[in-house]
Amino acid sequence: MKALDLKNGDCKELIKKIPDKSVDLILTDPPYNIARYSTGNIKFDWRSDINNDIAEWDEVPLKPADFVESFKRVLKPTGNAFVFTSYNMVGEWHKAFDDEFDTFQFMAWHKTNPVPNFMKTSFLNSVELIVCFWNKGHTWNFINQAKMHNFIESSICGGGERLKDPKHPAQKPVKVLEHIVKIASNDGDVVFDPFMGVGSTGVAARGLNRRFVGFELDFEYFQAAKKRLSEQLIKVV
Template sequence: MFKLINDDCFNLMKTIPDNCIDLILTDPPYNIAQYSTGNIFLPKRKPINNDIANWDKNSINPHNLVYDFKRILKPTGNIFIFTGYNKLGQWHEAFDKEFDTFQIFIWHKTNPPPKIYKNGFLNSCELIVCLWNKGHTWNFSTQKEMHNFFECPICSYPERLKSPYHPTQKPIKLLKHLISIASNPKDLIFDPFMGVGSTGIASLELNRRFAGCEINKTYFKACFDRLNSVYH
């Protein structure tokens, strides 16, 4: 079962009842487009996208999410938030004092974009903020599998959508790993910045319920079509 809303999540969350969400798993804009020096154009291949997208220029203030995230989350719930290095301090400042645990999970991309000018490290890691209180849902498997580190490729075809193209679409394999650990079957997963719906796909395939919000109409339609193909 899923419920999708085409709206600004800051408006939507005001209407969500208290203590009803089992897991918030989301990927807000990183606001890294401000550091871009422009796309890198290469012969015989698509440009490397350094500009991300216009929506990435909209800065999300983590402090504005604290109240509603805490209010709608169940006492046993968890929160996972993808973020960039430039905003990590803001997430820590806003949320560290609000939860018993503030941890960082690393996604290591095994096929990151190449470093064309060979003047620094490849951007092969992304950060995920992890938040929970004592008594939270947690499906611990083995010591070997429970590192705060996960390796998998970035999205490629056919998983990656060609139209509409979403520059930060996350792989289903990674999302399933997080959802399996931090929730149980029939739990309700919420993504307030759902993009083209990868969190929803992962949730439904793991027998979870999903609620998502997306302000962009084109992405919203793509998300609805994807989820409808999984759950009629």
């Protein structure tokens, strides 16, 4: 497999071209299907709107069960899978994958600067869930007891890291992705993200000298990922 292989299209079709047992780590962030819970943007007179809208791509129903066969087929026996998801989808991921792998666990990413809750009538949405599954003999770089809690803390993606054009509403911080890549894969391994958005998983993987295969349906996001990753390659070389 190439060091970098990016494709624009529907991952359900594109995944068919990935050879059996060729992927070391699936690290992905599929749509959460939370559009129906959104109350829209929060408007202010004194500052710009807080983006609470969910993108159109989130409205297309995603069925975790549709990915069982293809994920099992492409993963090496030593492989791992980590999937960002939301409270409304955890049960579906568990139902589809728990019986298919030896171990099914989850991690929590605590966002230190979540969107404030101006109404003060519920919790801030400061935690994102990541389900993970693997078989016996999987690659596992255990750092130490203190650093192997199923919990990571970081700010949301911002500052210079956040792409301005196009703006992706779900861009993930590279720091969180790097943590997972380090634990669940080795130098030169193949990391695969079928829903890569603007390519954050690829940035983490390539920065740590892994190979990367990424698919994205939206052409604008795909182009942004391609640009971001080619600029990163120039920097690394």
